Amino acid sequence: MAQQREQDDFRSQVEDRLDHLFQEDSPEETEEYVGLGEHPLKNLKAVLLSIDWEITDSTMDSLLNEIKSVEYVYAEDKIILTFLQLLGSVGRYVKANKGKAHPEATRVINSVYEALEKAALTEGISRAEKEKMLLAEVAKFKKLKELVMLRKAEKKEPAVPPVKPPPEVSPAPVPEEKRIPAAETPVQVQREMVVEEAPVREEKETAAPGTPAREETPAEARPVDFRGMAPHEAFAYALEEIKSMILAEFRALRAEIKLWRESK
């Protein structure tokens, strides 16, 4: 009885302390957010949210299809259309490379979508502001392209027997009307970025016949079943995972430093 009372007392003291420590005195910063409702972007957002690290053909196909649908809706809005083309370009690259796509790609997809949603939903946003946002996303896209090319170049460095050069790659199969029309606005100046040098082309080259396949690191390999494994074996696997991820991070970091130096 006394023990129970003491226990209750202890518990209530913990509760009081937690209430004091984590009192949410200031109301939540409730941003006036306008939900998507039946907005054409609703499905696109749902598909984007459903893309996990374990990227599948079906999720990426849904994304690309959804982008096409929204492109149709915004056919007259060049800025939104360019956002969508950026999304489509990175989406095709991720689809072609799946888990081996550059990790920055998913970040660029999310960033482009956020900017797109803001540009499409914010009431009273000026064209200049939209263009500014778009240019920022285009810069991220270009940086991603450089990272992808650098990574590809790094992979080619190891001494491997010479292979036949990959076949000539034709420009990405995008209908002429989907290209951004050449003209005066800052947005239109960016036409070459969207499709013609899309990262997906780079990866197509990588995957060309005769090109050595990329070596799969242990962390990128299929998940191992640990249930029947001794703890020391599981530990060794974990260490391998961490090691290979750190190596991958260093590779990406080196590539960024190289880029930064070049830009200086």
Add this chain to the structure above:
Amino acid sequence: MAIINLKKKQVQAKIVYYGPGRGGKTTNLEYIYKKFRTRIQTEMVTIKTHGDRTLFFDFLPIDIGKIKGYDIRIQLYTVPGQVKYESTRRLVLRGVDGIVFVADSLAVRRKENVLSLKSLADNLASYKKSILDIPLVFQYNKRDLLDEGIPLLPVEWLEKDLNSKLKVPYFEASALKGPNVVQTMKKIIILTIDSLRKDLT
């Protein structure tokens, strides 16, 4: 296993946020850290990959202060959610005292939630712990997306899929915006401290 030093009257408990990838585990800790940074006066440690995903774990220590003469410290951890990091998740679970299972409410994540809960049970079993006995709280995250018309799993389905046998407390939450993030954490801390009480007497 909690570190209990009866001589120094110190208790250190480990709580792990577990769940499928991109479900919001790190966002939970980030919300707590950002909102109460000045009060908890500790640093959050996070190791992310280049693509912004959790590489090993996130770590947020919280000093609750003295209660009945005991100095109580809570360590909040997350595990990496990606499927390929199974062994890392298992390592982070070592010595765990309480678990928040952060389920993803997105309709397309139904299977991933169930698989992740199963992996939690398996990993706990490898440490000879039962999911039925350990302090556990469910958090059904991303409920805010309902307002945007994104298809979500009804809470009844989540309860049926995940909590029909366990029957533990659950919260509908939005780790991004805050509702029920703190409540989830408070609940698991109280349940965990309760479970450790017998060692303190």
